[in-house]
Amino acid sequence: MDEERARARIKDLVEIISHHDVKYYVEDDPEVTDHEYDRLMNELKALESEHPELVSPDSPTQRVSGRPVDEFPQVEHKVVMLSLDNCYSPDDLREFDSRVRKWLGEEPVEYVVEPKVDGLGIALLYEGGALVRGATRGDGRVGEDVTSNIRTVRSVPLKLKPEGGLRTVEVRGEVYMPSKGLQRLNEEREAEGEPVFANARNAAAGSIRQLDSRIAASRPLDAYFYTLSYSSGRMPETHHGCLDAMKASGLRVSPHTRVFGSVDEVLGHIASWESKRDGLGYDIDGMVVKVDSLAQQERLGYTAKNPRWAIAYKYPPKQKVTKLLNVVFQVGRTGALTPVARLEPVEIGGVTVSRATLHNEDELRRRGVMIGDMVLIERAGEVIPQVVRPLVERRTGGEREIVVPETCPVCGSTAVREDGESVRRCVNASCPAQVKERLTHYCSRGAMDIEGIGPALVDQLVDGGLVKDVSDLYGLRETDLLTLEGIGEKSARNILDAVKSSMDRDLGRVLHALGMRHVGRTTASLLAERFGSMDALKAASVDELSKVEGVGKVVAESVRDFMVDEGNRALLRRLSEAGLRMGGVPKADGPLVGKTFLFTGELKSMSRTDAGSAVESLGGRVGSSVTKATDYVVAGDDPGSKLEKAKKLKKAVLDEDAFLDLIGRR
Ligand SMILES: [Zn+2]
Incomplete structure (x- = not known):
């Protein structure tokens, strides 16, 4: 397309898409399907990449841009903003x-x-x-x-x-x-x-x-x-x-x-x-x-x-006073011991609250809470309620100091507090509590998205000795699962299918799923984008790692520590032998970002694995059952019961041709 026509079309597209953004995000009244919106956005992206000189700052493709800044410039308001x-x-x-x-x-x-x-x-x-x-x-x-x-x-x-x-x-x-x-x-x-x-x-x-x-x-x-x-x-x-x-x-x-x-x-x-x-x-x-x-x-x-x-x-804040009965320490994925307050049940804003977070050891000390204290509890929104402060004036003398355990309450190993840390951690990497948390995180929606494996099944898998680390998931057989309580043939097969489809997840997801400290979803995709493969990451120095925008020294060191650890290297080897791809540069800005697909039935032109990879390469994700989060159901030949469920939930159902259109393969 020549420059003149490109300029006119870009201008049109910017206006059309901005109009639909208002309809969707502001008025909650979309006029076009997501598919049509994505098509317009893709056309704009393609034109802009052909004619970078025509990209305007108000283009909807330019919402996220620019490099991190060291500080924000100060600006004077046009009219003074007084408080009420x-x-x-x-x-x-x-x-x-x-x-x-x-x-x-x-x-x-x-x-x-x-x-x-x-x-x-x-x-x-x-x-x-x-x-x-x-x-x-x-x-x-x-x-x-x-x-x-x-x-x-x-x-x-x-x-x-x-x-x-x-x-x-x-x-x-x-x-x-x-x-x-x-x-x-x-x-x-x-x-x-x-x-x-x-x-x-x-x-x-x-x-x-x-x-x-x-x-x-x-x-x-x-x-x-x-x-x-x-x-x-x-x-x-x-x-x-x-x-x-x-x-x-x-x-x-x-x-x-x-x-x-x-x-x-x-x-x-x-x-x-x-x-x-x-x-x-x-x-x-x-x-x-x-x-x-x-x-x-x-x-x-x-x-x-x-x-x-x-x-x-x-309005009055949603706070109530109740009695702190006890404090228990939960062991998280990284071994961190988190204090949780058990409370005499109390109703706050229509919800009965019987536990509240005390965040960590330092917060515990800072708030000066004791067991037996009357405490002020606050519930804001849907966040876990928290202990604001003890009512010191109501102490009777019968209160007890909270003792932070020096050993892990689950496995009995030493719990160490390192310099500069606000928490004590269980040092035993194979501590069952940590293994369970790591597995649950690995299978969670934001990570490898293995549907059907939640905390309850993880408990059974670990307690039954079937899984010692995440790589064991890929060696599970139907006969193993059938030994577990409440698992029938059908759910066993569904679980194994979900495990299998997780083998295609991209590098960013795998990095996030591994649960390295300080590496959340965003950091994981930044690392995946920059390094492109697990091998490149294994070889990266702290220096190279911290050159990635958004990755500081602490994160870089954490990644490096993880990658040089013999146990972790062995784990990565087992995962790769199990068939995990861990490759492909994820598209953080693909046209299908935020969209969840579900496949049912056979596709003629490609395998389901390839179809899934195509969706992921455009930024979308693949689920294994119809849920509220499903955006599109792709129905091939001989679709199963998922199709009926999708229709009942009024999900968009695509046939193979429409799907190929959407991913630009036709
Ligand atoms: Zn432990």
Whole structure:
């Protein structure tokens, strides 16, 4: 295609895809199938790689780009970002209302009420409709320029839709992490021996302040916008008018915003959300009440610290006091001993809580908790509840010190605390507790994705002496599995099929599955991308390893230590002899990223293994049964019961031709 036509087509594609991004990520109302979206994206990528000079910064292919930075430049906000005054009771809010009405001389007032999302406040600057800057709130006057990280949040439009009439504007909002995403991220971090995020706000802030935007891109972030703080054009007359214009421009605005004419209605609305907020899927810590008319806002003005026309009504935190009955130490994959508090059951926000995390030995000491203490427990979102602090004033003298064991509670080996570490670890690599955790991690969805092997089966496999390390999975026979309780012929065959299909997983997944310390999913794919094969990684020096962007010295040393260990080398040899490919450069940015496929029946043109490799080489993944996570079911000749299940769950079913189309083989 000549340059002129390429330029026109790229421009069209950028507009079409941006439109569909808004439909999908902002309005939750997709107009095209994922397949069609992927096709457009692939066409754009292909054109851009032919004509790199035509790639524009607002192209949807440019969300993740640029190299890590050493620090964020400081930027001054166009309009100072003041914080809101807080209130905690209906009486406080009535007082706010009478202050407002007094100031305005008894004229009618309308209030806009919107959920206060618990995340990180940001300000975005759009010039001529294009996103040019994203900054943190900072001290309200000067924030940090985190544009490259903000761009990775898919619900943030890189370009505003012209329909909204906004061109050069500053908008404010909140970047947050949905509860499910936080839960998953914390599970991964805990398994890797990394500190977990205490709440969604810390997780969002920690992600947006990453110096490497690829890490931010890997975090499940979302955003809502709630203020139009500057516009080059005419400002609407009301706050809700601003929200409408923002929404029409493709900015994500909370669907739970309401306008009321009296403080009683406002209070009724706030009260009704106090219990409903648990079902939102993200944390809110209150409701924001704003005077709707911008003219009235201007007349009300500001105190030294806060606007007089807005207030945040804070809900009480989800905390309760209960008794700490005991502390048990669990042994993780890396041998780390994690203290877990057993509690007298207590109900917090509709959920009965009987255990809470104490994170690690240092945290235990820092919080100064004793067995028998009355403790304050907090539950935020769907995160594991945590012990905030003991109520020292309620001690009776009968409390006992918590003793951190010096031997592993599972295998009895020494538990050592090394310099610079916050945890004690069991030194025995064949400790059954560690072996089980490693196996469970290896088989988990994010790692080798071996369906059917979860913690319960792992217990049986290890306790029955059938599996001593992950390579033994590949030597399992049907007759072995049939000796286990609750395993029939059918499930035995399914398990063996799932084990077999895991042999094709790419290098990135294998590296992640091996569970090296400090090597999570993102780091594993970076290493796989850079080194391309297990042999190259085995030969890599700490120096070479730390040259990979996003891999620091600690990670490099951890990888090197793993690779030179005789036991690990033997394990890698056994895995390769068992038939694991461990090859292929994974496509972290393939068109099928995030899509899960399931195959049923025979394909005519290729084996299922090849079809699976094709999907993975485009960034997708292959499952072994129909679940909620399945995106496409590919049905060949003589499909099994999976097809019926797929139809029942209304999954997209592709025949062989449609599949070949999708992977570009036709
Ligand atoms: Zn042990």
